[in-house]
Amino acid sequence: MKYPRLLPLSSALLRVTALPGWWAPWLGPLAVIPRIVYWEIGGDRRGDLMGGLLFWGLAFSILATTGAFMPFGAACVMGGLWVLEGVFYRRLRRFLKPEFAAPLSLFSLQWLVGEFFFGGVPSFTWGLGFADYPFFLSLASAVGENGISLLILLLGGWLWSFSRGWKSIGFLTPLLFLFAFEAGRHQKPEPVASASFAAIQPNIELGAKTASGGEVAILKQHEKMLEEALKEATRPELLFWSETMFLLPATFSGKEGEIRIPRRGLPGSPLVYPASAVRDLLKRVAAQVAEPLASGGHLLVGAHTYEPLSPDTESGVVSPRASSTLAFAKDGGLVGHAEKSELVxxxxxxxxxxxxxxxxxxxxxxxxxxxxxPDFVRGEEPQPLHLIREDHSVMRLGTAICWENTFERIFRKQAQAGAQAFVIFSNEAWYGLGVEMDQMLAATRFRAAETGRSVLRATNTGITILLSSTGKEIASLPRGQEGVLLGVLPLVDETYRTPYLIWGWVIGPGVALLALLGGFLAFFRGRPARKQEGNEALS
Incomplete structure (x- = not known):
């Protein structure tokens, strides 16, 4: 082949166009074929690196709104992972055929990156583009997004095999039916209760939060929007503000001391507030905001929270800060909190x-x-918030903040702990109104299907949406517009478990670890991968 390095580049283009918001998710399996051909003809690591730089640069083009060179920086950090995929493929190829070695190497690296690389980067998976298809969401209730990714990779491997006249593609049909049967045979959850809600999408520009008087202006905007929305509606039980829209300094600690908040452009000169004054102001404002709620209602907001410091702490030191979900009762009392555990x-x-x-x-x-x-405190894995309702029953609400939307573990752990529904607080104004929103929504659909819980996304600029327990849209607001989403949040029985929650989640770590073990053992096998078969693939 005259230009073999075009193969990984073509794979990068096929894979990125299969992402949500691009063009054609069904091109995803085809992206596997050029990788196999390239590796089988003895392609070098430079070609893998070129493909990795192209894919990650295009995938992270969503960062261009924060800085023209940001996608390039992300590509430089992530691009080398394609080289590792090639290294791992060559190890597995010593005892596996290409149609199995390639899917296993690509899947294993996807899982490792999603779990461990820089704390976990589970974005842009091989299965993400299929979240809009009910069939695949049904499968996801059993095998999850990871299982869908593995299936797509196996399909790509089998397509390569089939193009050479091999018959192993026949194994795909019973595999698909097995997954479909297992996904379809479990009883879909029926709501045992519900809660009315209002989710405000204020569509606030980034600069508005830091402008002079921005805190008060944003507070008044939220109050006015809710007042207009409730003119002809009943008072909701739950009110949601999106991530970081509640701009008051907050603390959930009962410690006395000082809250010290850093100031842009003024290192060593933080704003200083008495912790007691912060708590008092927080309660007064929360009670004011929650006043339109029904009796026994709750206000939930995304906010930055600070740990009080002793007044004797060295001058210039700022309070440890976390990104949190705060839950307030109608009287403004803080009744629950959950800290973001997966940081950007x-x-x-x-x-x-x-x-x-x-x-x-x-x-x-x-x-x-x-x-x-970038010095936020990492929270413990969140537990569901326990909210006491007007009839004294307990509503168990799982939460996630922005980036955590892509981490299945955050949702799985809370569902196993009894969460009856989920709310995601997000502010995606950083990325404009483009494909990033489609990709975040696709991940949310998978989280709903995996857990069998309804999910509400409460966002600043979009997409604010309520999804059913199967990932189907119930109601939404247009992206890039002000609006208040009024609706009813279905609550399932806290003990309900999808097949994914019982056993399906093991597919990711199980397959990846087995493949990694195989790659490790391959170091002790002397027989190198045969390349003659790959040369025939080009003939």
Whole structure:
């Protein structure tokens, strides 16, 4: 072949166009074929790197709204992963045929990256583009997004095999039927209760939050929007504000001391507030905002929370900060909180927790440029919020914040702990109104199907949407517009389990670890991969 490195580049283009918001998810399996051909003809690591840079650069083009060179930086960080996929393929190829070695190597690296790379980057999976198809959502209730990804990769491997006249593609049909049968045979959840809600989508520009008087203006905008929406509607039981729209300094700690908040462009000169004054103001404002709710209602907001420091703490030191979900009773009392446990790389945390040279300078640049200091405290894996209703029953509500939307573990653990429904708080104004929203929504559909719980996305600019327990849209607001979504949140029995919650979640780590073990054992096998078969593939 005259230009073999065009093969990984073509694979990158096929794979990125299969992502939500692009063009054709059904091109995803075809992206496997050029990788196999390239590896089988002895393609080198430079070609893999070129393909990785192209794919991750295009996938992270959503970052261009934050800086023209941001996609390039992300591609440089992630691109080398394609080289590792090639290395792993060559190990597995010592004892597996290409149609199995390629899917296993690609899937294993996807799982490892999603779990461990920079704390986990589970975006842009091989199965993500299929979230809009009810058939695949039904399968996801048994095998999850990871299982769908593995199925897509196996399909790609079998297509390569079939193109050479081999018959192993016949194994795909019973495999599909097996998955479909298992996904369809379990009883779909029926709601045992419900809760009326209002979710405000204020469509606020990024600069509005840091403008002079922005806190008060945004507060009044939310109050006015809710007042207009409720003129001809009954008072809701739940009110949701999206991530970081509640701009008051907040704390859930009962400790006395000082809340110290960093200021952009003024390192070492934080704003200082008495912790008791912060708590008092928080309760007064929460009660004011929650006043339109029904008796026994709750206000849930996304906010930054701070740990009080002793007044004796060295000057210039700021309070530890977390991204949190706060739940308030109608009287303004704080009745629950959950901290974000999966932090955005470079936006909320630095690699190795910032323990490397120049970390402080990078953190300061990020804060001065974007208003986010990458030193957030990582919360424990959240448990469902327990909200006491007017009839004294308990509503168990699972929560997630923005980036956590892509982590199945966050939802699985809370569902297993008794969550009856989920709410995601997100602010995606950073990324405009493009494909990032489609990709986040696709991940949400999988979370609904995997857990068998309804999911509400409460966002700043979109997409604010209520999904059923099967991932189907119930109601939504247009992206990029102000609006208040009024609806009813279905609540399932806390003990309900989908097949995915029982056994399907094991597919990801199970298959990946078995493949990794095989790759490790391949180091002790002397027989190299045969390349003659690959040359025949080009003839």
């Amino acid at each position: 790389p470079f936006g909320e945390t630095l690699p190795f927790d910032g323990a490397f040279p120049a970390a402080e300078g990078i953190a300061r640049w990020v804060f001065d440029s974007f208003g986010l200091s």
